[in-house]
Amino acid sequence: MTDQSYDAEFGDFFALLKPRVMSLVVFTAAVGLLVAPVSMNPVLAFSAVLFIALGAGASGALNMWWDADIDQIMKRTQGRPIPAGRVTPSNALIMGLWLSVLAVGMLGLTSNWVAAGLLAFTIFFYAVVYSMWLKRSTPQNIVIGGAAGAFPPMVGWAAATGGVSVESVLMFSLIFMWTPPHFWSLALFMNHDYSAAGVPMMTVTHGKPYTRKQILIYTVLLTPITLAIAFTSIGGPVYFAAAVILSVGFLRGAWGLFNRSEDIATGDDYAAERGVFKFSLLYLFALFFALLIEAALRGLNLTWGAWPVWI
Amino acid sequence: MTIRKDHEVHKRRGKTNLTLGVVLGAFVLLVFAITISKMVGEAKRVQSENATTTQAE
Numbered sequence: 001m002t003d004q005s006y007d008a009e010f011g012d013f014f015a016l017l018k019p020r021v022m023s024l025v026v027f028t029a030a031v032g033l034l035v036a037p038v039s040m041n042p043v044l045a046f047s048a049v050l051f052i053a054l055g056a057g058a059s060g061a062l063n064m065w066w067d068a069d070i071d072q073i074m075k076r077t078q079g080r081p082i083p084a085g086r087v088t089p090s091n092a093l094i095m096g097l098w099l100s101v102l103a104v105g106m107l108g109l110t111s112n113w114v115a116a117g118l119l120a121f122t123i124f125f126y127a128v129v130y131s132m133w134l135k136r137s138t139p140q141n142i143v144i145g146g147a148a149g150a151f152p153p154m155v156g157w158a159a160a161t162g163g164v165s166v167e168s169v170l171m172f173s174l175i176f177m178w179t180p181p182h183f184w185s186l187a188l189f190m191n192h193d194y195s196a197a198g199v200p201m202m203t204v205t206h207g208k209p210y211t212r213k214q215i216l217i218y219t220v221l222l223t224p225i226t227l228a229i230a231f232t233s234i235g236g237p238v239y240f241a242a243a244v245i246l247s248v249g250f251l252r253g254a255w256g257l258f259n260r261s262e263d264i265a266t267g268d269d270y271a272a273e274r275g276v277f278k279f280s281l282l283y284l285f286a287l288f289f290a291l292l293i294e295a296a297l298r299g300l301n302l303t304w305g306a307w308p309v310w311i
Numbered sequence: 312m313t314i315r316k317d318h319e320v321h322k323r324r325g326k327t328n329l330t331l332g333v334v335l336g337a338f339v340l341l342v343f344a345i346t347i348s349k350m351v352g353e354a355k356r357v358q359s360e361n362a363t364t365t366q367a368e
Binding site for chain 2: 009010047050110
């Protein structure tokens with residue numbers, strides 16, 4: 001293996017960390033940390049977000065180690081380092097395990113052990129509960145797997161405050177409920193790959209009309225959570241305005257998908273489904289950005305005393 | 312007596328090793344920065360604690 005074969009480059013190992021997923025983790029973890037009612041030393045805040053991102057990257061590497069067999073089958077994932085033959089599976093496993101230990105240990109030392117414990121649980125949840133257990137056994141895989149993606153703001157909040165509170169639980173719930181409609185709208189126009197790999201995606205096991213109904217149900221359940229955050233200590237009028245506009249948009253999109261037949265959808269190459277998928281990304285990004293704006297306004301003492309904080 | 316010729320593997324992996332070296336160096340600097348930040352934070356906390364006890368007296 002040393003002389004003729006390809007040598008893994010730094011970029012190949014970096015690709016194992018799933019940089020695109022990591023960027024979303026950096027963003028939501030940073031928001032969770034910054035909106036917390038505790039001011040943090042900038043170096044410590046930066047380090048906490050870095051170690052949370054590293055932990056997420058480590059779980060990505062573990063996921064790619066475990067899923068190398070199905071990644072080889074799906075077009076979307078064939079170019080990943082292991083199926084492409086650029087990194088050996090055992091190297092990915094070693095890297096994932098050591099980076100997990102490093103990320104959790106460093107977050108514990110830098111921030112606190114509540115945050116580190118939550119990060120360890122997140123890695124375990126994504127690598128073991130989701131990747132090894134649920135992904136291949138139930139069409140609800142996305143629902144449970146969404147929990148892994150929902151943890152980062154909670155970890156960020158815990159890094160700042162040392163605990164868990166109603167605000168961080170609501171941020172968790174927001175991403176948790178958002179993930180199924182986000183991912184299933186993608187699955188509506190991507191399912192060929194999943195069926196070939198034998199992953200029980202809902203579009204394959206229960207059909208697309210059922211998936212459209214589920215998208216609508218989850219979007220409806222998501223709405224009260226999104227709105228409730230407006231009336232916590234991290235909410236406010238700016239967030240509320242964004243939440244109302246985005247909720248209406250998402251609900252309309254989901255309702256539109258629910259009422260589309262497969263003939264119409266294939267006719268325009270899933271234009272509406274692609275639209276809802278893109279909108280769901282904007283939805284999450286804009287809501288968290290609105291939370292950041294509220295935090296900045298509080299920092300400048302530009303709060304509106306009459307705004308009700310019910311929760 | 313020194314070894315003059317790099318082994319072929321060293322050349323091939325040179326760039327990766329350099330990048331890894333930079334990353335490790337950055338990690339060392341980060342740990343140092345964290346240490347200083349925590350010490351400064353602790354010193355400030357002790358100082359303000361002392362100030363309040365003096366006031367109480």
